[in-house]
Amino acid sequence: MRTEAIAKARTAAATAPRRFLSAAAALLLRAAAPERRHVLHGIAWLLLAAGLEALGPLAGKYFIDNYLLPRDAALPQIAGLLLGALLAGALASWVRYRQLVRLAGVAMRSVQRIREEVYRHVLRLPMPFFDHAITGQLVSRVTNDTEAVKTLYVQVLFVILDSLIILAGAMAAMLWLDWRLMLIVMALVPAVALIVFAYQRLSAPAVSRTRELRSELNAQVAESIAGMPVLQASNATERFVERFRSLNMAHYRSRKRELRANAWLLRPVLDFLNVLLLAVVLGVFGLRANGGALSAMEVGILYAFISYISRVVEPLIQITMQSSQLQQALVGASRVQALLAEAEAPVATDQGRVGRGEIAIEQLSFGYQPGRTVLHDIDLRIPAGSFHGIVGHTGSGKTTLLSLLLRFYSAPVGSIRIDGVPLEALAEDTFRASVGLVPQEPFLLAATVRENIAMGRALSDAQVEAAARAAHAHGFIAGLERGYDTPLGEGGARLSVGQKQLLAIARALAGEPRILLLDEATSHIDSDTEQVVQRALAALRGKVTVVAIAHRLSTVRDADRIVVLHHGRAAELGTHAQLIDIPGGLYQRLYQLQQLEDEGAPGEDAAPQAT
Numbered sequence: 094m095r096t097e098a099i100a101k102a103r104t105a106a107a108t109a110p111r112r113f114l115s116a117a118a119a120l121l122l123r124a125a126a127p128e129r130r131h132v133l134h135g136i137a138w139l140l141l142a143a144g145l146e147a148l149g150p151l152a153g154k155y156f157i158d159n160y161l162l163p164r165d166a167a168l169p170q171i172a173g174l175l176l177g178a179l180l181a182g183a184l185a186s187w188v189r190y191r192q193l194v195r196l197a198g199v200a201m202r203s204v205q206r207i208r209e210e211v212y213r214h215v216l217r218l219p220m221p222f223f224d225h226a227i228t229g230q231l232v233s234r235v236t237n238d239t240e241a242v243k244t245l246y247v248q249v250l251f252v253i254l255d256s257l258i259i260l261a262g263a264m265a266a267m268l269w270l271d272w273r274l275m276l277i278v279m280a281l282v283p284a285v286a287l288i289v290f291a292y293q294r295l296s297a298p299a300v301s302r303t304r305e306l307r308s309e310l311n312a313q314v315a316e317s318i319a320g321m322p323v324l325q326a327s328n329a330t331e332r333f334v335e336r337f338r339s340l341n342m343a344h345y346r347s348r349k350r351e352l353r354a355n356a357w358l359l360r361p362v363l364d365f366l367n368v369l370l371l372a373v374v375l376g377v378f379g380l381r382a383n384g385g386a387l388s389a390m391e392v393g394i395l396y397a398f399i400s401y402i403s404r405v406v407e408p409l410i411q412i413t414m415q416s417s418q419l420q421q422a423l424v425g426a427s428r429v430q431a432l433l434a435e436a437e438a439p440v441a442t443d444q445g446r447v448g449r450g451e452i453a454i455e456q457l458s459f460g461y462q463p464g465r466t467v468l469h470d471i472d473l474r475i476p477a478g479s480f481h482g483i484v485g486h487t488g489s490g491k492t493t494l495l496s497l498l499l500r501f502y503s504a505p506v507g508s509i510r511i512d513g514v515p516l517e518a519l520a521e522d523t524f525r526a527s528v529g530l531v532p533q534e535p536f537l538l539a540a541t542v543r544e545n546i547a548m549g550r551a552l553s554d555a556q557v558e559a560a561a562r563a564a565h566a567h568g569f570i571a572g573l574e575r576g577y578d579t580p581l582g583e584g585g586a587r588l589s590v591g592q593k594q595l596l597a598i599a600r601a602l603a604g605e606p607r608i609l610l611l612d613e614a615t616s617h618i619d620s621d622t623e624q625v626v627q628r629a630l631a632a633l634r635g636k637v638t639v640v641a642i643a644h645r646l647s648t649v650r651d652a653d654r655i656v657v658l659h660h661g662r663a664a665e666l667g668t669h670a671q672l673i674d675i676p677g678g679l680y681q682r683l684y685q686l687q688q689l690e691d692e693g694a695p696g697e698d699a700a701p702q703a704t
């Protein structure tokens with residue numbers, strides 16, 4: 094997927110360079126905004142250093158013309174000149190150091206800031222954005238593409254600007270010395286442009302292929318680690334190593350092609366141009382000398398020109414060598430800009446608060462896409478402190494209803510009120526603090542048990558333990574070798590599914606929510622653990638409003654009321670006893686179906702399943 098995205102981005106780069114340039118410029122300006130003073134200082138240092146460096150050949154020329162050729166051993170003047178040149182050189186080095194440190198600092202701080210900004214922005218994007226987002230791509234936007242800012246600084250400020258200033262300084266000095274010779278040196282510029290063009294044509298495919306192969310290598314490593322149990326169980330280790338080796342080989346070959354283009358086109362060709370130019374300049378001098386002896390003035394100029402020519406060639410080599418990196422940085426920067434341009438989820442400005450946790454849903458209809466309604470005319474009143482179950486076939490809209498209650502999506506028709514306040518009028522922080530979620534797949538951090546329950550909230554040890562006890566998770570946590578301080582490994586790899594689920598419940602309860610939403614929290618756990626969860630939920634009765642989507646009907650058997658969703662409509666509503674008595678009713682059929690399944694699966698636990 095990432096490869097595809099890179100290829101797409103690259104094609105787009107070729108077709109819309111102006112868009113990429115403006116996006117990169119926008120990102121660079123954004124990154125530089127808080128650093129304007131440092132950037133200006135850095136550029137001032139850059140100008141000063143380039144200016145001082147341009148003085149060297151002039152001093153050389155002055156020495157040759159005034160002392161060396163006339164054989165004038167005016168020692169104090171020569172010593173003064175040497176000292177001056179030495180001081181200017183030393184000062185230029187010091188200024189360069191200051192400039193590099195300053196601009197490198199600006200570049201690094203900018204990447205740091207932009208990376209944080211992109212991460213914060215991604216966390217604030219509305220849930221519908223993630224329906225289409227590809228995780229790997231988003232990760233690389235935040236981690237890799239933000240590096241584009243650094244590359245842009247390095248390329249645009251360090252290399253291009255620096256090279257242009259050196260070039261301009263050398264050209265100005267040459268113009269002053271001999272404008273006709275300067276015009277000959279100018280001929281180098283179109284020649285270099287041609288070489289850059291040829292280099293681009295030759296190396297760009299190799300550069301992009303190398304990138305693609307590198308991301309394939311990354312993808313294979315990630316895939317292998319994620320699928321390690323399957324990989325080892327199916328004895329596929331050697332096959333995977335072989336696949337990796339051939340990818341790695343292709344990467345090496347592609348990299349070699351890239352390096353060959355660099356090796357042939359850049360240094361040797363440009364160095365040859367340098368020699369050619371020198372030959373031309375010397376030739377011109379020779380022709381002039383034919384008309385009469387070389388004057389002292391001309392030898393000085395010749396020296397200065399020879400020095401300046403290398404100063405003109407070197408920046409051009411630098412600009413050429415960095416052009417492919419610059420191109421990739423432009424693509425990266427435009428991706429980051431595009432992500433930053435995504436609208437964040439609106440933050441409720443009202444200050445409504447959740448009270449006791451009564452939920453009132455009225456005439457609610459919703460669809461993810463226009464013309465495809467998923468929920469129709471839902472009317473439901475869930476009193477504070479009650480326990481409501483939601484059941485129904487796959488695709489009947491259960492998770493969608495929960496997503497609306499969580500404000501992940503907003504419904505255009507109908508309303509949801511909590512304690513009489515419309516959902517959208519509740520202040521974000523109190524709303525999130527008051528509504529807890531236990532998702533179907535428990536999400537655990539690679540951190541300790543305590544950190545997983547607290548999730549960054551400032552909770553005391555006692556509060557964490559109380560939440561774990563309420564979720565009936567304290568028992569197994571106490572049995573871990575370091576109790577609440579046991580690290581869990583990525584995704585809670587060290588725990589059983591049931592234990593992860595109990596931790597997820599503990600996390601939700603630790604926030605002392607008024608409303609607790611459970612999305613099929615018991616579908617993957619054994620019936621013993623399910624009973625533990627049921628006991629935990631029963632203990633919340635009267636204190637917390639619980640809405641639980643249940644795959645297993647046994648989870649919601651004791652609920653105050655059960656809503657049966659059918660094709661997005663609340664088809665039946667009542668207690669287990671009431672619903673089971675509806676002849677030919679949906680709930681009755683679900684229940685019978687689960688019983689049949691359980692009878693047909695001897696040895697499995699007897700908990701009936703809904704879907």
Ligand SMILES: Nc1ncnc2c1ncn2[C@@H]1O[C@H](COP(=O)(O)OP(=O)(O)OP(=O)(O)O)[C@@H](O)[C@H]1O
Nearest residue numbers: 224461467485486487488489490491492493494704
């Ligand atoms: N993010 C989404 N974008 C578009 N359509 C969606 C999205 N999520 C769900 N749907 C569609 O909405 C309908 C209801 O899905 P929902 O997940 O709410 O059902 P469910 O009852 O929770 O199913 P399950 O028991 O399988 O979890 C389905 O037709 C589904 O394809």
